[in-house]
Amino acid sequence: MSTVKALRQPASLQIVSAGFLLFWCVLALFPIAWIAVMSIKAPLDAFAANPFDVILGPATIAQGNGLTLADIAAALLGGGLAIWFAIKVLPGLVARHVPPGYRPLGWILALIGYCIIVLLAGFILLPRLAQAVNAAMALDPVIGFTTQHYHAVWVENAFWQNFVNSAIVTTGVVTISLTVGTLAGYGLSRSGSNLAFWLLIGALVFRALPHSVLVAGYLPVFINSAELLRPLLGENAPTLYGQPLAVIIVLVSINQPFTIWMLRSFFQSIPAELDEAARVDGCTHFQAFRRVIMPVMWPGVITTGLFSFLLAYNDFLVTSLLLDQSDMTMVPAIAAYFNRETTTTDQVQAIAAAVSITAPLFLLVMAFQRQIVSGLTAGAVKG
């Protein structure tokens, strides 16, 4: 007991430590939270000098866009209900109704269904309900709230097209890089040869390359690819420049060094006795990989998939140089907004676009916090 008492810290140190932590949390959250608040206010409020004007939005209320107490209560209740359902009820439902072999498919379907229900309830049912309550109780709005900028960005400026492009590129990158990466990661983790070592070192060197170096290599080839590939493919040789598919392959390759390092460290944590046992039972290497190792590898694959997703989703350099204006993904498309950011309305629209890009990432951290942390530390375990 005495050692525990001795390890206890003086109150002053605890206060300093807690205060520092609070300071860091505010610092971490503030820029993102603040642009989220700005994006739902009229331009006059969003760039007001008084911070309380930005939060409460008097000019926005004056335009007739505001939330009453009943609206806020409905939003909190609905949001809480949705999160509670996702965390407590949904996993149980999937576990009960999906046969064991089809778990990933079941999860995807369940999540899609869940999203549809939440969107329907959140955007159609709840507002109606809140409106009825407001009318009945004659409540006045207390906080300014407008979706006009989101409407302008997504509908008028066709940001949904960029969203679709982003979705195509990220899905492609995650699927291909996981397929190729798990094979290589498994091979590397089960081979102690010199060749495997040199491959891993090569991958480490490749990981350090600035991406602009590689793009400088792709650009001339991609622009002229129709002529270069004509001898091989005949008349319908494609111009790779501006093709989402080409960008997917490029991002997969750039991501490959990181992916195989990470997957390798996950595979190494699975004992080699497991595949030896499968081999004794008459499996080939590939069968052992498919039927014995992969089923226990899902946590590692999900974690690596998250990081592939982040790379593809967050990329600016490669997508902005290798894609046309017409099929831009979301992140480079935002450059178009801040290049013509002349009026405050334009600025708030750019902010709304930025918040739209951040929202999926926010949900991602919420759902996969543990996997992200384990992924970050998996790389460090080796030192």
Place this chain on the structure above:
Amino acid sequence: MRFRTFAAFVAPSLLLMVLFIAAPLTSVFVQSFFVTQPQIQRVETERCTAGFLEQQCTTEIKNVPVLDENGAVVTTTRFVGLDNYRAVVRPDRAFAALSAWDWQALMSIDFWKALRFTLTFTLVTLPLVVGLGLAIALAVNNTMRSIRGPVIFVSLLPFIVTPVIGALSIRWLFVGDGILTRAMEAWSGTEIAMFAQGWTIELLMLFYRVWHVAPFAFVIFYAGLQTMNRETLEAAMVDGASRFERLRYVIVPHLMPLIVFVSLIHLMDAYRVFEEVVGFRSQAHVISLQWLTYDLLQPDDAGNRAVSRASASAMLTMIGIVILLVPLLRKSWRDHKGAR
């Protein structure tokens, strides 16, 4: 595992890496010694207009690009040696500036400007990231278990947010009528323009990068603290080590491999600084090496991309990466030999 099986497992990944990383790298290396230009020919044309007594004719000599039968511009590629590198580094101007001790003149050359910023950026952010990450890890380790989850969630946000968007979100706080600029103006009573001069932008860029990477350092150090041996700490206490001495002589040495790991990753990533220049739109004041290559690759007003010069600038950027990698590779080679 036999070689054939190993090869079959690794082949797809290896093919991708060779095709899309190794091959472009060599092609950039080769490109940096060549220049591709449209073939120009001088065309003498005589234009005659009806005059009063006789036709008035003028001959003019024009430089026009040669077209092939499809109407495409014919280009020639020729070997120029180190000319592309000279065009990027401008050794003549740099030497003149250096011998005259003229820092301003040296900084007017894009390459040196970018190099100066990239190196400052990398070296200044490194201790800040490690220090802040360590401080957060220690503070989180110090709190109640129940609030650790939410704190980690909030801390991950700056790390996960798209770099360009993160930089933009900080930019919007500090633009002319941003909330923090207003607050600083009210507090100091003077007009403040954060984006009118280089050093304030640079300060914001440094702040952004530390804000963005510190969570990564924090998560890794925090994981390291969980494996900390309690008995060693207690032994140090029995020996009369103060709180600070325990941190200095027990905890930091325990975390040392992780500190080295975080530093190396951070050096590599900070050296490639690029998104900050885009997000803060600082190109008029502050540019980085990778942004220089990016800018050369962007089509100019006539739609041409300076691919050769971009290759030269890319190869020059690589030199820094190689210097960073050498100690890392030597260490892993020693580990590998030690393991056998």
